[in-house]
Structure formats: C-alpha cells, structure tokens
Amino acid sequence: MSDARAVLYSYFRSSASYRVRIGLALKGIDYEYRAVHLVEEGGAQYKPAYAALNPMHEVPSLLIDGYVLSQSLPILEYLDETRPAPPLLPADAYGRAKARQLAECVNASIQPLQNLRVLKKLESDFGAVEETRRAWVAHFIHSGFRGIEAILRDTAGTYAVGDAVTLADICLVPQVVGSARFGVTLEDYPVLAAVAARAGALPAFEAAHPSRQPDAQ
C-alpha cells in the first residue's frame, strides 16, 4: 500500500472513465487527472508508456495505493472495498445482484459496441460512413435501453436500485449522457430518464461530467 495521491488516466468523453470519476468523487478521493487522448496521433492509448499500464489500450486506469488498476467495474469495487463509505452497493445480496446486473447491461452489452476501435473497424473493413456507424450504435443503445427500462420498473426507487446511489447509477448516467452524441433520446424510457436525471444532478455526478474535465473540448 502507498499513500501517494491517486492518478486517474482518463479521457473526458470516455463513459468508462466517467464511471470511475463518479466513484472517486462519491468517495471523496483526491486524484491527479492525466488525460489520454484516444483520437489524436492515432491514440495515446497505444503509446508504449500507457500500454505498459493498460495492455488492453483502454481508459480508465487508476493508480492507487501503489497498485495499477483497470476495468471500471473492478476499480469501483476496489474503491468500495477499501473505502466503504458511502457504499456503492446495496446491503442485501439481491440488491447487489440487481445493481451489478444493470451495470453489466451497460458495461458488457451496450458500451463495447460503441467503442472507438469498433467504429473504426466498421469503417475500415466495411466502408461504413459516419451516418451508418451512428445508426449501428443507436440500434444497440436502444435495444439495451429497452431491456434496462424493463429491469428498472422492478428495481428503481429514487435511483436505479432502491433509494441509494449504486454501481447501477454510476454506469447508467454516463451511458445516457454519451448516448445523446448518437442521437438517442429517452422519451421511450421514462424510468431510466427519471433515475438518470436524479442521479446526474448529484454533485459527484456533476463533477465527473465530461464537460467539467481538464481535457474537455
């Protein structure tokens, strides 16, 4: 363990980085922000110095307690286990399963399909123009949001699972914010819209918003 200041490698628009920024803010953890520009010069995620930290060439990565961590959900679980207040997961096993289920709906089922490298490959291998790429992403966001809306009808209180913020809100808000770039609006998802609006207005979520980051464009 080390008590050096934490360092977050992040890109302002990255929804996975946004999740970790929310977790750090909720836990009141001070950190240095290091921007990794995913687009300029072929992407800083591929530069050897960063690849040594994150061999998957992705943000976020977090240096904390002398460790190098990556993958936003394990990072958030690490923060929760080492700094339990405020908790990011419900006290009961069923609540935890539902919060993790919603988090994975975003992390495993929606976000990977909108990743920069996936969109680049659609362009290079199939000639997909920007409009086609946006339609592809929007299709998968809508199918994911339809499923999430159905789940939330059973789980939501003030927030996605009951009345306290959980991992589910930490994943849903960045996905909702990022979806606007692909022309996805929330008229058909009233519970998701309400939950995301309430969580998104909390100070920790606002501080983590892409527009508030040092590398925001």
Ligand SMILES: N[C@@H](CCC(=O)N[C@@H](CS)C(=O)NCC(=O)O)C(=O)O
């Ligand atoms: N499941 C990973 C996803 C990480 C990820 O996909 N990060 C994106 C930005 S949101 C990235 O670095 N993409 C780089 C690329 O596609 O080249 C996590 O939760 O940390």
